[in-house]
Amino acid sequence: MRTIIITEQQRRVILHEMANEEMDKTIGENDNLIKRITKQASDQINFDLSILSTFSISIGGLMGPVEQFLSGEYPTVSLMEKSLILAGIAFQYIIDNKKPLNLLISKIKEKGLYDVYKAGFKKAELLKDSFLSFVESLGVSIKKTSNIIGYTFLIPLIPLIYQISTSGDFNENQIYEVIKRLSGFVALNVGGITLKELLSLIIKRFKK
Numbered sequence: 565m566r567t568i569i570i571t572e573q574q575r576r577v578i579l580h581e582m583a584n585e586e587m588d589k590t591i592g593e594n595d596n597l598i599k600r601i602t603k604q605a606s607d608q609i610n611f612d613l614s615i616l617s618t619f620s621i622s623i624g625g626l627m628g629p630v631e632q633f634l635s636g637e638y639p640t641v642s643l644m645e646k647s648l649i650l651a652g653i654a655f656q657y658i659i660d661n662k663k664p665l666n667l668l669i670s671k672i673k674e675k676g677l678y679d680v681y682k683a684g685f686k687k688a689e690l691l692k693d694s695f696l697s698f699v700e701s702l703g704v705s706i707k708k709t710s711n712i713i714g715y716t717f718l719i720p721l722i723p724l725i726y727q728i729s730t731s732g733d734f735n736e737n738q739i740y741e742v743i744k745r746l747s748g749f750v751a752l753n754v755g756g757i758t759l760k761e762l763l764s765l766i767i768k769r770f771k772k
Contacts, residue, residue: 594624
């Protein structure tokens with residue numbers, strides 16, 4: 565068996581590419597999750613919920629952990645039922661339109677899933693509030709729910725951002741490339757701060 569020796573620079577390049585692939589994969593999974601939720605929930609209430617898909621990158625970061633919670637706490641709930649519940653939770657945050665939310669809640673109650681829905685919404689609120697507290701600890705003032713929701717796509721990426729910031733395997737240029745790559749997914753400016761600036765603050769916090 566032949567041993568392949570690579571330089572430190574080559575190792576960093578490989579790790580950097582792996583990190584990029586992991587980010588792309590996570591964001592892609594969020595997008596696919598919201599598309600599935602949209603289709604399956606729309607079919608169940610006979611109402612077009614396609615507007616939900618326009619928020620797939622942002623809201624997907626919140627719905628992914630909530631679905632994992634529901635799968636663990638309520639293993640008998642089917643995939644279709646979880647999609648219905650998650651759509652109901654998502655519409656609590658992303659749009660001021662009572663009709664789709666009322667239709668979703670009615671169907672959830674009809675299926676006897678309202679207690680599961682409430683547990684899922686409570687979990688979503690906990691995640692949102694924890695993330696909000698973390699962002700505000702960086703000196704960023706975000707007052708409205710609609711503002712913080714735009715940033716929730718970062719939630720499943722926080723462990724990866726932490727690893728990049730603290731492992732010593734990434735030089736400053738590579739960290740900048742991570743910030744630039746993530747900033748390209750969503751154009752946000754909340755509370756006078758851009759996503760790029762927020763990511764820089766997060767990385768500085770982790771490095772400390």
